[in-house]
Amino acid sequence: MAADPQTAGPKLPWSPEIRSWVSLLLFVHLFAVLVAVTTYSRPSGLQVQLHDLFAPYLRNLHMTALPASYPFARFYLTHALPTDVDFTCSVDLTNKDGSVETVSIPASGLWPLVRLRRYQALANAAGTLSEGEANEDLASILPKAIAGSILQARGASEGTVRCRAHYLPEMEALAGNEAAIRTALENYRDVYQAQVFVTSTGVELLKKSTTLEVAPVETAPKRPSPPPQRSGLPLP
Amino acid sequence: MTYQVLDYFKRLSGAIGEGWTQFWFTPSDPATLSAIRFFTGLIVVYLHATLSFDLIALFGPNGMLPAADMAPLEAGSFSYLNYVSAPNELWATHLLGLAILILFAVGFWTRLTTVLGLIVFLSDIHRAPMITSLTEPIAAMVMCYLCLAPCGRRFSLDHWLALRAARNSHARTSTNELSTSATIATRLIQVHLALIILMMGFSKLSGEPWWNGMGAWLLIAREDSRLVDFTWLHTTPKLFDFWTHAIVAFELAFPLLIWLPLARPLLLALGLAIWTSLALLTGEITMALMLAVASLAFVSPDYLVACLHRNGRPAESTV
Numbered sequence: 422m423a424a425d426p427q428t429a430g431p432k433l434p435w436s437p438e439i440r441s442w443v444s445l446l447l448f449v450h451l452f453a454v455l456v457a458v459t460t461y462s463r464p465s466g467l468q469v470q471l472h473d474l475f476a477p478y479l480r481n482l483h484m485t486a487l488p489a490s491y492p493f494a495r496f497y498l499t500h501a502l503p504t505d506v507d508f509t510c511s512v513d514l515t516n517k518d519g520s521v522e523t524v525s526i527p528a529s530g531l532w533p534l535v536r537l538r539r540y541q542a543l544a545n546a547a548g549t550l551s552e553g554e555a556n557e558d559l560a561s562i563l564p565k566a567i568a569g570s571i572l573q574a575r576g577a578s579e580g581t582v583r584c585r586a587h588y589l590p591e592m593e594a595l596a597g598n599e600a601a602i603r604t605a606l607e608n609y610r611d612v613y614q615a616q617v618f619v620t621s622t623g624v625e626l627l628k629k630s631t632t633l634e635v636a637p638v639e640t641a642p643k644r645p646s647p648p649p650q651r652s653g654l655p656l657p
Numbered sequence: 658m659t660y661q662v663l664d665y666f667k668r669l670s671g672a673i674g675e676g677w678t679q680f681w682f683t684p685s686d687p688a689t690l691s692a693i694r695f696f697t698g699l700i701v702v703y704l705h706a707t708l709s710f711d712l713i714a715l716f717g718p719n720g721m722l723p724a725a726d727m728a729p730l731e732a733g734s735f736s737y738l739n740y741v742s743a744p745n746e747l748w749a750t751h752l753l754g755l756a757i758l759i760l761f762a763v764g765f766w767t768r769l770t771t772v773l774g775l776i777v778f779l780s781d782i783h784r785a786p787m788i789t790s791l792t793e794p795i796a797a798m799v800m801c802y803l804c805l806a807p808c809g810r811r812f813s814l815d816h817w818l819a820l821r822a823a824r825n826s827h828a829r830t831s832t833n834e835l836s837t838s839a840t841i842a843t844r845l846i847q848v849h850l851a852l853i854i855l856m857m858g859f860s861k862l863s864g865e866p867w868w869n870g871m872g873a874w875l876l877i878a879r880e881d882s883r884l885v886d887f888t889w890l891h892t893t894p895k896l897f898d899f900w901t902h903a904i905v906a907f908e909l910a911f912p913l914l915i916w917l918p919l920a921r922p923l924l925l926a927l928g929l930a931i932w933t934s935l936a937l938l939t940g941e942i943t944m945a946l947m948l949a950v951a952s953l954a955f956v957s958p959d960y961l962v963a964c965l966h967r968n969g970r971p972a973e974s975t976v
Contacts, residue, residue, distance in 0.1 A: 500864030507881035
């Protein structure tokens with residue numbers, strides 16, 4: 422038989438009624454947290470519905486990582502996807518004096534380190550949203566905001582914004598000669614490019630097509646992708 | 658037969674009820690929570706203070722992250738920073754927030770500044786989630802639970818002032834009063850941290866590189882993010898295999914084995930090694946620190962106080 426906790430254990434200061442109410446709150450909260458945690462990767466329809474139920478509570482306490490638009494917290498760190506790389510956002514502009522300037526995010530030499538990480542996160546968010554299947558509206562939010570801010574700060578009226586992915590070197594390539602190593606390390610590709618104009622009504626953006634959008638349409642049925650090789654890194 | 662089944666469920670519910678009550682409601686010393694408050698406070702002060710460098714460039718007029726444009730990316734979470742953009746207003750709210758977080762860290766009016774500090778920190782996060790990292794979810798979780806407990810009972814200005822007041826009035830005060838809410842907050846941090854680490858492990862397993870040993874290499878090859886360049890280790894791929902498997906194995910083992918008292922010291926020590934290695938791989942120093950601080954929830958308050966009073970001084974401060 423179970424012993425009565427009141428008599429068997431140490432004396433508890435809270436009355437059974439208070440403990441019952443607190444237990445109920447704990448149960449509901451922990452259930453919400455459990456839903457948040459289990460919906461992080463590959464959630465079922467039921468999990469997504471449950472998550473939506475608790476979403477206002479979880480999001481306002483920053484206790485869920487299920488993205489509304491973009492996975493800001495990537496607890497998996499990498500899945501070798503084309504977006505699991507670092508991006509750079511750069512804006513080419515002509516200053517008032519006619520000089521041409523390129524402003525990059527993140528800028529080098531930022532201190533303290535957490536500032537560099539913030540700007541890197543911003544560039545990664547911009548690159549990831551503009552790469553792949555992200556919808557067009559979300560894709561241009563960050564490039565437009567970043568470029569508009571940089572152009573206005575320098576008094577320029579026009580510029581070009583680029584999001585560039587820095588792909589990873591293959592392990593074997595680093596064992597090659599100096600040229601091969603340099604090629605492996607400098608493996609960049611523009612995933613987004615747009616003309617930006619600052620007008621009296623605000624910032625306008627005219628996107629250029631990228632290589633992603635002119636890729637051949639896949640006609641054959643999709644097959645499971647083969648397991649990556651040791652050097653199976655995201656390639657352009 | 659029916660009687661035996663009913664009796665089994667009666668015993669089962671009784672045992673679960675007793676275990677639940679002891680787990681959540683046995684009063685404990687808030688010393689551990691006080692230490693967690695101090696270290697978490699230092700980290701969030703650092704995160705908030707370093708925003709000062711880019712406050713106007715990011716959130717000001719013509720800043721890179723105008724509130725109206727960022728709304729589709731923010732999922733409707735509350736942030737008071739969404740309502741200010743003029744430089745003067747931004748600086749005023751930012752400095753006020755910094756003052757609150759410093760008071761939270763040093764433990765002054767702790768019950769109040771913990772709640773206000775949480776609002777400040779969450780507002781920073783929700784204003785611009787695209788510049789946050791893995792540190793913020795863990796720090797926000799810890800701060801949220803600290804709001805429930807008397808986390809200024811030790812290692813705080815409140816404690817020092819209470820001792821001084823008691824000394825002046827020749828009264829007797831004790832700092833080791835046990836608290837049920839301290840137990841609830843500690844348990845919540847423990848359970849939530851275990852779930853987060855389990856999620857880190859499971860989410861890795863849904864990607865190929867964490868099975869085939871490439872995970873660590875894919876992180877170290879990101880030259881814009883990593884803290885240290887370990888690519889010269891490319892000649893020893895088995896090392897990356899081991900590193901990858903060690904991270905996943907630890908993240909799967911921690912949430913299960915941390916509840917065993919005998920395994921706990923070993924897991925906490927291993928945790929320090931794994932979090933440090935993740936910081937080297939990813940450059941996420943504050944995430945590693947925050948994970949280490951949150952792991953303090955598994956350290957017994959008695960042990961913590963004994964460590965701080967090794968010179969034979971009593972664990973409780975009496976005047």
